[in-house]
Amino acid sequence: MAxxxxxxxxxRRRGPRSDWVPLGAxxxxxxxxxxxxxxLNALLPGSDSVSSGSPVPVGSAGAYEASLTFPQEGWVLDxxxxxxxxxxxxxxxxxELTLNKVTPVTDPPPDALExxxxxxxxxxxxxxxxxxxxxxxxxxxxxxxxxxxxxxSRTQRGAAVVYPSPDGRMAVEMTLAGRDAxxxxxxxxxxxxxxxxFTREGG
Amino acid sequence: MNPGADEPRxxxxxxxxxxxxxxxxxxxxxxxxxxxARRPAGTPAAGAHAxxxxxxxxxxxxxxxxxCAVGLAFLAARFAGMVRVFSxxxxxxxxxxxxxxxxxxxxxxxxxxVRDPAAGPSLTALAWGLxxxxxxxxxxxxxxxxxxxxxxxxxxxxxxxxxxxxPLNEEVLKLAGVVLVAVAFPHALRGPVDGxxxxxxxxxxxxxxxxxxxxxxxxxxxGGTSGVVxxxxxxxxxxxxxxxxxxxAMSAVAGAAVGLLAAAGWRPGRRRAAGxxxxxxxxxxxxxxxxxxxxxxxxxLLSKVAVVFLTTMVxxxxxRRTYRRRVxxxxxxxxxxxxMRRSEATAxxxxxxxxxxxxxxxxxxxxxxxxxxxxxxAVAEDRAARYxx
Numbered sequence: 011m012a013x014x015x016x017x018x019x020x021x022r023r024r025g026p027r028s029d030w031v032p033l034g035a036x037x038x039x040x041x042x043x044x045x046x047x048x049x050l051n052a053l054l055p056g057s058d059s060v061s062s063g064s065p066v067p068v069g070s071a072g073a074y075e076a077s078l079t080f081p082q083e084g085w086v087l088d089x090x091x092x093x094x095x096x097x098x099x100x101x102x103x104x105x106e107l108t109l110n111k112v113t114p115v116t117d118p119p120p121d122a123l124e125x126x127x128x129x130x131x132x133x134x135x136x137x138x139x140x141x142x143x144x145x146x147x148x149x150x151x152x153x154x155x156x157x158x159x160x161x162x163s164r165t166q167r168g169a170a171v172v173y174p175s176p177d178g179r180m181a182v183e184m185t186l187a188g189r190d191a192x193x194x195x196x197x198x199x200x201x202x203x204x205x206x207x208f209t210r211e212g213g
Numbered sequence: 214m215n216p217g218a219d220e221p222r223x224x225x226x227x228x229x230x231x232x233x234x235x236x237x238x239x240x241x242x243x244x245x246x247x248x249x250a251r252r253p254a255g256t257p258a259a260g261a262h263a264x265x266x267x268x269x270x271x272x273x274x275x276x277x278x279x280x281c282a283v284g285l286a287f288l289a290a291r292f293a294g295m296v297r298v299f300s301x302x303x304x305x306x307x308x309x310x311x312x313x314x315x316x317x318x319x320x321x322x323x324x325x326x327v328r329d330p331a332a333g334p335s336l337t338a339l340a341w342g343l344x345x346x347x348x349x350x351x352x353x354x355x356x357x358x359x360x361x362x363x364x365x366x367x368x369x370x371x372x373x374x375x376x377x378x379x380p381l382n383e384e385v386l387k388l389a390g391v392v393l394v395a396v397a398f399p400h401a402l403r404g405p406v407d408g409x410x411x412x413x414x415x416x417x418x419x420x421x422x423x424x425x426x427x428x429x430x431x432x433x434x435x436g437g438t439s440g441v442v443x444x445x446x447x448x449x450x451x452x453x454x455x456x457x458x459x460x461x462a463m464s465a466v467a468g469a470a471v472g473l474l475a476a477a478g479w480r481p482g483r484r485r486a487a488g489x490x491x492x493x494x495x496x497x498x499x500x501x502x503x504x505x506x507x508x509x510x511x512x513x514l515l516s517k518v519a520v521v522f523l524t525t526m527v528x529x530x531x532x533r534r535t536y537r538r539r540v541x542x543x544x545x546x547x548x549x550x551x552x553m554r555r556s557e558a559t560a561x562x563x564x565x566x567x568x569x570x571x572x573x574x575x576x577x578x579x580x581x582x583x584x585x586x587x588x589x590x591a592v593a594e595d596r597a598a599r600y601x602x
Contacts, residue, residue: 026478029269033396036389037276043382044349047356056363087367090359094371096434112436115446120438128437135298135437181436 056090060100065207069095069111072179074208076111081201104190105199110183119178126157126172129183139164150206158203165189168196171203182206266399273397274337277390281340284348288422291351295429302440306428309448310421313456314339317417321461325410326533327540327562328590334398338411341390342418342464346383347426350419353382372506380500383419384467387460388493390415391468395475403598405472405532412468416460423460424451455514458503458521466528467496476598492528499524537562539597540590547592561586562593 060066062085065077084102091099100107112128114120120128123145130142143160148171150156156173168187175181184203186196296303318339322329357378362370391412395402402411424447431447432440451459470489474481481489499521508516541559548558560566567586574582 024480027480029266029273029396029399029479032392032474032479033269033273033276036392036396039385039389040280040345040349043353043385047353047360047382049356051356051359051363054360054363056359058367089362089367092362092367093358094367096371110433110436113434114438115431115435115443116439120436124438125436128435130437131298132433132437135294138294138297183436 051090054090056088057086058089060085060087066098068098068109068182069180070211071111071113072175072177073210074175074177074180075211076175076180076182077207077209078109078182078202079205079207081205082199085202101188102199103195104188104192105186105195106188106191107199107202108185111180112183113180114178119174121178122155122157122172122174125174125181125183126159129170129172133161133170133185137163137165142170148204151204152207154206154208156206161185161187166191169200169203173206173208175208176210270397270399273393277337277341277345277393277397280345280349281343284344284346287348287351288344292426292429295432299429299432299437299440302432302444303429305441306425306444306448309428309444309452310425313424313448313452314417314421317421317461318414321410321413321417324413324529326406326537327594328564330407330410330414331398331401334394334401334411335414337397338390338394338414339418341393342387342415342420342460343422344418346386346390346415346419347422349386350379350383350423351426353386354378357382376501376504376506379504380497383460384463384493384497384500387412387415387419387464388467388471388496391464391471395471399475402472402475404476404536405469406536408468408470408472408475409465409529409532410468412471413461413465415468416462416464419464420451420456420460424448427451450514454511455503455518458499458518458525462521462525463496463500463503466499466525467493469528469532470496472532495524495528536597540593543593543596544589547589547596558589561589 060080062080062083065079066087067075067077069076078098080100082102085100085107086102088099088101091097096111098109100109112125114125126142126145133140133142140161140163143162145157145159148156148158150173154173154176156171158169158171161168161170166187166189168185168191171184171186173182184206186200186203188195292303318335322335358370358374361374361377365373391402391408394411394415395408402408428444428447431443435443470492473485473489473492477485503517503521505517507513541562544558544561545555548555548561551558557570560570570586571579571582
């Protein structure tokens with residue numbers, strides 16, 4: 011890869027290329043990357059239907075794996091807005107269910123109330139007008155305890171839920187809402203937030 | 214070439230090597246800010262040459278400025294909510310980022326052989342990496358990651374998405390910045406050594422902003438609890454464990470390719486074009502290795518960092534050796550015309566050698582001696598860049 015003086019006569023003979031060429035190439039490359047991928051993404055369909063009754067793994071940490079089992083038909087997964095093992099966005103009509111798996115970094119891990127407070131701040135960071143109400147106890151269908159409360163913002167109203175895993179090494183946080191969702195829409199699928207399970211890995 | 218044949222000679226240079234009294238020939242400007250032409254001033258083509266560069270240079274600078282401003286606004290809007298709510302975490306991340314930036318900038322300027330790069334192009338490269346490339350990377354990466362998730366499935370995209378996305382998008386975006394620096398400052402980026410340095414500075418800027426983004430993401434990943442701990446942990450991993458084999462290194466390798474092309478007036482022969490292509494391909498491959506899901510764990514991370522760093526050093530020392538040899542040759546012939554001993558003239562090729570020579574000059578004469586050293590270096594580097602020692 012050493013520079014070769016032998017090539018110099020060629021450049022001298024034909025003269026240097028105009029600086030507009032590399033300038034145009036650089037600008038075109040930037041423009042292409044920031045437009046082509048979002049455009050291609052917008053053109054691709056990105057919804058996978060999720061069958062009811064089958065657990066959907068949503069992440070693992072520590073000794074446990076978390077999964078979500080939909081009680082109703084009609085839920086679809088927005089694959090473009092989801093990241094395996096971290097973030098999942100489901101929808102059913104006007105209702106949107108966003109699930110985040112979080113992994114606390116401290117030992118001992120935070121309790122449910124501290125996780126609720128963290129989620130309250132994260133939701134406010136995402137949307138300035140969003141507020142979480144006071145938390146109440148909730149339990150999954152397996153009897154695993156967590157906290158739930160009302161989620162309100164200028165654009166939507168729904169519920170938020172957090173479940174720490176049994177060893178506290180991760181937590182599942184969910185919001186169930188939708189800009190166009192009515193109270194009846196939300197009530198019809200409200201039990202989905204109780205369908206989280208924690209399974210001991212390898213057990 | 215007969216060194217300095219078209220230049221006036223300095224006399225009486227025997228007293229202090231490299232610090233001869235009287236005018237040292239300065240056929241070219243000693244600054245590297247890109248305003249000087251590549252040809253010797255005074256030659257008939259110099260004016261036309263400068264005019265040929267002027268408009269593209271100004272356009273490139275305007276483009277860099279505009280895209281950096283847009284990028285900064287995009288990033289500010291993107292993270293305004295997190296900064297507002299998690300202000301302690303954001304300040305911690307910012308302080309750590311600025312410390313990384315300051316240290317990295319100092320080190321990467323010092324790795325340029327002979328003398329530090331000029332401030333203008335260095336800061337331009339840094340700004341491109343800090344704002345324009347990072348913001349464009351966020352947009353492009355999100356788009357392509359979603360494409361992979363939709364077309365290859367969520368699980369596959371979760372494992373391989375980063376390796377199939379970041380190397381392509383980010384290396385090209387950073388490389389575009391090095392090309393723009395080369396066009397904006399044609400006198401500052403004239404060979405692979407310059408490309409390596411400006412590439413590394415572009416990569417450093419990218420790395421620093423990415424560190425901030427990752428730190429904010431770590432707060433989200435931690436569920437908004439113990440955010441400062443999450444920020445510090447993220448920084449330790451990215452700077453202290455992975456820092457040696459990160460963006461600065463990969464962009465330095467790719468940037469050297471830009472230097473190869475710029476040195477040939479953007480009209481490379483087959484071998485040079487192939488060499489440039491190999492360097493860019495190598496940078497993309499190194500980035501792919503870093504983002505690949507295997508080997509995992511701490512051992513995997515450290516082995517990847519070692520491969521990236523060592524490969525980068527091989528590229529660096531190969532170009533550095535060639536460049537220093539050329540500069541020493543140019544200094545020797547330049548010094549010969551001034552009546553300096555070869556060893557005295559070639560000593561000026563290093564920072565240490567120049568300091569040593571300056572110490573031997575009486576204090577009142579040091580500013581003038583320093584100026585003459587810089588003029589000799591400017592001439593020598595100019596000749597080295599034109600492969601005509």
